[in-house]
Structure formats: structure tokens, C-alpha cells
Amino acid sequence: MTTLRRYLAERLAGAVVTLLGVSVIVFLMVRVLPGDPARVIAGVLASEEEVGRLRSQLELDRPLPVQYGSFLLRLARGNLGVSARTSEPVTRELLGRLPRTVELAVVSSAIATAIGIAAGVAAAACPYSIFDYLLSMATLSGVSMPVYWLGLVLIIVFAIDLNWLPAAGAEEPASIVLPALTLGAFSMALIARMTRSSVLEVLGQDYVRTARAKGLAERAVLWRHALGNALVPIITAVGLQFGALLGGAVLTESVFGWPGLGLLLIDSIFARDYPVVQGIVLTFSALFTLTNLLVDLLYAYVDPRIHYG
């Protein structure tokens, strides 16, 4: 087995253990919450008999270890159970929503990365200039603005006043623009700040002075030499932010009615739909773990000094 393969196998085994831990925590967490899920799902008008029948259908009348064991057994077969609210398989519910959340996270991540890196490099190229100060202010606003507020402001400006973009939903290709900008604002600001400081640090290195001295164009100095060597911390920020975007989508999806996992998670928590909540949290955890692994592997690609083993 090559070094990289062994490293991969170890990391994947670690990921499985992490997910098992997550499954225990989620399983217990949703069950220690007060409130009878059977009553909530059946509605306040349902008779006790109906509620009892539902409780039994959901296996809520069985001991916790039995419920968890049955959950794990099903999970091993790729079966996440049946939604208590909609009576449909959780896997189907999740697969119906996952592409929307991934789409939103990828687009906002792409926007955040492209704009964040470009702005960060530009600021590093002319530090302490008006542009740099403006960028600092913009990034400070980006990291401080609540998603809910920013979302509503964007809706008022671009959907109501200018009528350029859909205010909510996911019916048209353009529908993704406002949620992606809202979701990506924080990451964009963070990546820009990270890029600026990282590139600025590299620009002070001797080899940059040498590159300039031998007459290289400023563009080549900045993009090839400075940014290339400053990439490791930036990739870390981008990777972590991508994971955070998946989780952060909950609020954005709610504001924009974006039909992803975040919206489903909120509905399911309020409805005490245990199987769906478990499924979504496990999915988010798996995606987060996978993203971290990919980021670690990317380090070796962008920086040949890094080896695994």
C-alpha cells in the first residue's frame, strides 16, 4: 500500500468513527428534548388512541438502546428510516433536497473564493491605500452582517426596487444569485482578509524581491509567486468555509425559501421528525468530514514540500 493510500484509509476509518460518534450524539440529543413527537406529528386535534398508534409506529415506545440499535442496523443497509411527518423514506427526502444545498454551497463558495482571493490580492498589492481601507471596511461589514438582515436588504434592492431578480424560491436559474451572495458574504470577507495578510507576508520575502529585480511583470509576481506560495492558509479557509456554508445554509434557505436541507432541517426539528433530523445531521457531518479530507489532500498538490506518511 502506498503512503498516500494508507493515509487515505486511516483518514476514512477516522471519518467513520467520527460519524458514529455524531450519530450517538444526535440520536440522544433529539430524544432528550421535551415534547412528545407523536403528539406533535398527529396534531393537537388527534385522539390519544391515534397518538398512541403513531408512537408505536415510530417505535417510540421501545427502549432507547433498542431504538438506536435498530437505527444503526438500518443505517448499515443505507436505510435511514421513514419520515415521521411525511411517511416517505428519509433517503428519498434527503436526496430530493441535498442537490439544492450543495448547489447553493458550491455557487456561494465559488463567488466567495473568486471575489475574496481577487480582492485580497489586490489589497495586498497596494497596502494602506484607499482601496485597501475600503476593502477592510467592506470585509468587516461582511463578517459582521447578520445573514437574515443582509438577505432582506438584497431582496428589497434587487427584487422589489429594481425587479432584477427573483425574491425567493428556486424556480429560475437567477433564483440562486441572492441566496448565494447572502450566504457567501461572510466567507468572501474572511477569504479576502486571509488572502490579504497571507499574500502581504509572502510579498516581503527575499525571493519576491529577486523576482521583481529580474524584471518580472507585477502580475506574474503577484499571481504566480506570491499567491502560489500563500495558498495553503487560503485553501484551509476556503475548505473550512465550504463546510460552514453547508451548515450556514439553514438560515439563508429559510430567508429565501430555498428548498434545501437547511429548510427541511428546521421543519423537521419543529415537527420532532427524529429520523429526518438524524439523517440531515449525519449528511452534514459526512460532507464536512469529506471536505476536510479533500483540503488536506490539496495541500500536497499546491505545496510539494508537504508529504503524507
Place this chain on the structure above:
Amino acid sequence: MAVTRRQHRWWRGPGAVLAALLVGAALGAGPAGAAAFRIAVGIDPDTMDPVQTTTTTVGNLVDYTVETLTTIDEAGRILPLLAEGWTVSADGRQYTFRLRPGVRFHDGSPFDAKAVKWNFDRLIDPAVRVPIRAAYPIEKTDVVDPLTVRVTLKHPYAAFLGALSSTTSGLLSPASAAAPGNDYKNYVHIVGTGPYTLTERRKGESLVFARYLAYWGRPTSYESVVVRIVPEAATRESLLLAGQVDLIILPPLADVPALQRNPSLKVLLAPSDRTIFVAINTRKPFLSDRRVRQALNYAVDKAAIVKNVLFGAADPMDAPMASTLFGYCRTGAYAHDPTRAKTLLAQAGIKPGTRLQLLHPTGRYVQDKEAAQAIAGYLREVGLVVELQTMDWPSYVATISTPAERNTTQLHFLGWAPPFLDASQQALQFLSTYAPPGGLATSFYANPEVDRLILAAEQELSPDRRRSLYCEASKQVWEDAPWVFLWVQRFPIVYSAKVTDVGSLPNEKFAAVHARPAR
């Protein structure tokens, strides 16, 4: 250091990306064609299977496709729909319905007595999840002939025709149980006889209904109805203001006055059947004293809260039920009278500074938290020290529905909307046997005389005598004050002025099936 021309180039990139995104997006934006009527609601249907519905808004959407034997009009009167008429046996246990001829389900199968029997058998089948099954005490259903069906009840139940107008008893095509995705216990693709067929459903996103050209009834104007799921009230409002939908329900209440002033919109504050009240735990020390409960009613200025907290979107209660229910009669009013409240409290031996806990949900009912704060303020004015407590809805239901011996609540804020417009469904709240764990009469109110009147009214067949029995019960309940009677909510519906023929039903539903573009 000045920004040079060359350095400027670095930030042109992101600006260009953003501009391209916005311009490109703008080209693809804009309202859809007038052929579609576009609605935004806040709830993603948990089910489209009529028997499983528990939420009015979900029922409202199912109604586009699935019809019932009876229906109601804007005044709440029961009218025939898929039944042309009916007779009731002298003992009130047998209902014989003459069905509308020539009606077909959207899959082409005939609507007949066999189909009704199949649906009603399913409604009472314990294998099928039917949360509101108790409203249908059906013993059996018999096919008399292809267009006549006879339903036998377990006991006389005068509210049965009203119950049949509810979405729960919506009639599906039996043949469609075999359609892909459907099974007898759980319908996903509903096939009914209504004016629209459900053609597409994207979970959490939208539902699309297409006009059913062979509909037996009055033709509709719009070729399709698109329902978008938008949980945030402010976002629903934005969609309407941007012209991207034609109708929304439940906008942010604080914005209603501004929406009413907007000439491009029309606002309906529709009467509803939802009563909002503070349930008083009548088993608790000193709250078991009727004088204290009456004092709480006199202490709270309901009209002021309606005006200032609910922006006029409610009417103070003048009976223990909404005026839209059969069986309502005006019983009086507890006018705001703090002096009288203080006198009653003193007579009951309640000292100033007595502590009370008021539990309230947050976000479950319109302005619930704000209203609870106002109520606490009024109770403080008569010398009570009120501690407010809130929790999420599932915990809330669990707490208030704990059986009396373990129940720790004193006062709790609650709403109640009967599944159909009959006093029997509201009277449950005052029936001693409906107290937890048997039901959700969470004030644990028990008055044998009220129990007798309610049970007699349930079985009484003469509408006049029923009305009179409910009226008598209402007066007694009002006097006993197991609740702080607050208000009957109004249901805000806002729609574009470019649309007309939009109405409402008194059970928190919009009536927009026959909406059409305004000329």
C-alpha cells in the same frame, strides 16, 4: 500609497463577476405568464393525502384537486358539492346521499357510490393514519345504487354534514391507489374530481396544479396554479411587492396597515374560526375560584391589544366560540374594568403581589409573545405579579397537556381552530372528559351541567334545539370563565389588485379557485 491604474485591474475581476451575475440573472427574471395564478404560502405540505391532513393551509391546497360531499360558503353555510342532496333518518344515524351524476376522477374512473364507500371505509380503517378520525363516527357505508350511498353512524351526530365538508373526508379515486408512489395507507399523488390536477410537486419548493378541462363544475380562469413554499413572512411579502406572486397569506402583521395603503394590493382580513385565549388551570389553588377567573377577564383590555398589538387583525371574543361556527350566540363581554377586577380579587382573598405564571408559545400564533407581554402588563395593573415563560411548540404541547395531577401550569396562552365550523368542535374545550389525557381541554374545566348540554347538543337533530343547547352552554361557560377570553383571529390574505374574485372561507382558507385577472 495611491492606487495606480495597473493596480485597479485587480478588483475589476470581482466587480465584473458580480455585474455579469446580476445582469444575466435579470435577463432570466420577471413574472411568469398571466396563465398561471401564483400563490405563496409558508408551509410545505407534510402530506397531500386528505385523511392525513391536520393543517388548514395544506387542506386549502388539497382542495384544488380533491372535493368533498359537502362544502361551505363564505358565511360558513353547508352546501352540496359532490352530493346533490341527502336525507337523514329519524334516529339521526343514517345519512343517505344522492351523488352528482356524470362526474369523473382525473384518471377517468367514475365517481360513484362505490368510490365513496371505498373512501369512507379507508377513513375509519385503523391501519390508515387519520389524526381527526374522531370527527367521523362512521359505523358502515353501504352502496344503495351507483349514485346513492348510505352512511350509518355509531351514534346520532348532528355535525356530520359539517364534518363532511372538511378536507379530511376528501374523495380520492380508488383506482389511483395503484398509481406509482401511492399505496392504500399513504397517498402521494392525489387524484380527485376537483377543478385542478396536481401535476408537479417539488418538496419544500412548489406545487403546480393544471386546469382540469373536463371539470364538472364552473370553469376556472387560470390555466395553472403555482404554489410556492416561502416560510418567511417578510419574504412572502417581498414576492408580492415585486410582482412575483399574485397572492400571499399571513404577511408580517405589523406591515398590514402599509399593505392596506398600497393601491396595487388588496388586503382581506378574513373572519376565521380561531379563538385565542388564556386557558386558566381551574384545578390550581385560587384559580379554582370563579371570581378570580372573572377578575382576570376584567383586568385585560382586549380591544386595546387587538388595536395596538394585532393591528386590528382580530375581534374581541363575545362568546366562547367564533361567530362563524354553527351554534354561536353572543353571550356578552368582559369589558376592561380594573376596579371590578381588583374588587373580585379582594373578595376571593387574593392579596396584591400574588404571583402567577403565564406560559406562552413564541411564533405559533400571530403576535403571541407580544400579546402575552401586554396581558402580563394588564394583570400587573390589578396587583398580580406575572412571570412570563415560553418554550418551543412540542415542549409547550407536552407541558400543557400533562394530566391534572402532574400539571404545573397556571395560565397558558393558546389558540383553537375547529376542524369544521360547528360548535361541537369548540365545545370539546369545555367538556370535562376532553381534559388531558383524554384530550386537550387544558383548563381542566368541569361543570356537569355544561357537559350535559354539550352531549345533548351533539346528538340533537333539530338545528334550532341544537343551537339553543349550545347557547345555554356558552352562557354558563362564559360565566364560569375557564379562559381569559381574548379574541377571534382574522386571517390576513393579500393579493395583487390585478386579480379579482378572491375571497375567503371562515376556516382560515383563501377562496381563489375562481380568481381571474381584473379588467
